[in-house]
Amino acid sequence: MIALEQKFEAQYALPIEREEGNMEWLMMERWSPYVAGIGIGLLSWVAFLLSDKPLGCSTAFSRTSGMVERLFRGSKVEEKLYYKKFTPSVDWEWMLVLGVFIGAFLSAKLSGQFQGDWVPTKWAATFGNTPITRWIVALIGGIVMGIGARWAGGCTSGHGISGTLQLAVSGWLAVICFFVGGIATAMLIFNVFS
Amino acid sequence: MLKTLHEKKGIQLVFGLLIGIMFGFLLQKGGATKYDVIIGQLLLANFTVVKIMLSAMVVGNIGVHFFQNMGMAQLYPKPG
Numbered sequence: 001m002i003a004l005e006q007k008f009e010a011q012y013a014l015p016i017e018r019e020e021g022n023m024e025w026l027m028m029e030r031w032s033p034y035v036a037g038i039g040i041g042l043l044s045w046v047a048f049l050l051s052d053k054p055l056g057c058s059t060a061f062s063r064t065s066g067m068v069e070r071l072f073r074g075s076k077v078e079e080k081l082y083y084k085k086f087t088p089s090v091d092w093e094w095m096l097v098l099g100v101f102i103g104a105f106l107s108a109k110l111s112g113q114f115q116g117d118w119v120p121t122k123w124a125a126t127f128g129n130t131p132i133t134r135w136i137v138a139l140i141g142g143i144v145m146g147i148g149a150r151w152a153g154g155c156t157s158g159h160g161i162s163g164t165l166q167l168a169v170s171g172w173l174a175v176i177c178f179f180v181g182g183i184a185t186a187m188l189i190f191n192v193f194s
Numbered sequence: 195m196l197k198t199l200h201e202k203k204g205i206q207l208v209f210g211l212l213i214g215i216m217f218g219f220l221l222q223k224g225g226a227t228k229y230d231v232i233i234g235q236l237l238l239a240n241f242t243v244v245k246i247m248l249s250a251m252v253v254g255n256i257g258v259h260f261f262q263n264m265g266m267a268q269l270y271p272k273p274g
Binding site for chain 2: 028030031033034035036037038039040041042043044045046047048049050051052053054055090091092093094095096097098099100101102103104105106107108120121122123153154156158159160161162163164165166167168169170171173175179182183185186187190
């Protein structure tokens, strides 16, 4: 009798296991970088077809800075030439960036990786565990990256992925320079200042 | 071809959000949201970021140019 019950359980357990098996890939900690890349490539098809837009992020940050400035200075902000070109308003790309936060959070949460770290491990191994040093360097890095992306007219998404896949000369030039600058800076920070 | 869809502002905001959610999901699953992965790439010790970018570029390039030739999509190369 017990054996029979176990047999039944085994039979009933199977479909449930299969169902879990189908969802498991969403809970995996990491996918092959090629799979993630192919996914992003396919996603760019969708963006071009359904929204008539290349994937990009940094313009949304400019618009947000305009929105923040408007909180303090009112509608005078909209008269600035820069914000006439990049109106401080929510558009497709702004929603895309919001989605990136949500999607990355969901992915991390589903695989149980979501956690807050004041200092990343690689940084801590070289420069110690003091948050303040890390914050200062991260803040400077963020400011420089923001200025750079606006000067270049795009970031690693707009130039690095969307520009290169459209075979835009500007995209290829920008991404080559991102890597040259990034590699030089990283080598300087980790090999010279460490 | 999908002009009427492109002009619907509300729907486009929803599309932006949904495409963004998938974009963020793929970036996190690929490892591109991790400090150690990014810095590993720049120290030339871990090529995850380049693998993601190049495979996205190859796949995207083929599809986007195909759709452009079919008259279904328009390209937006940025000026230099």
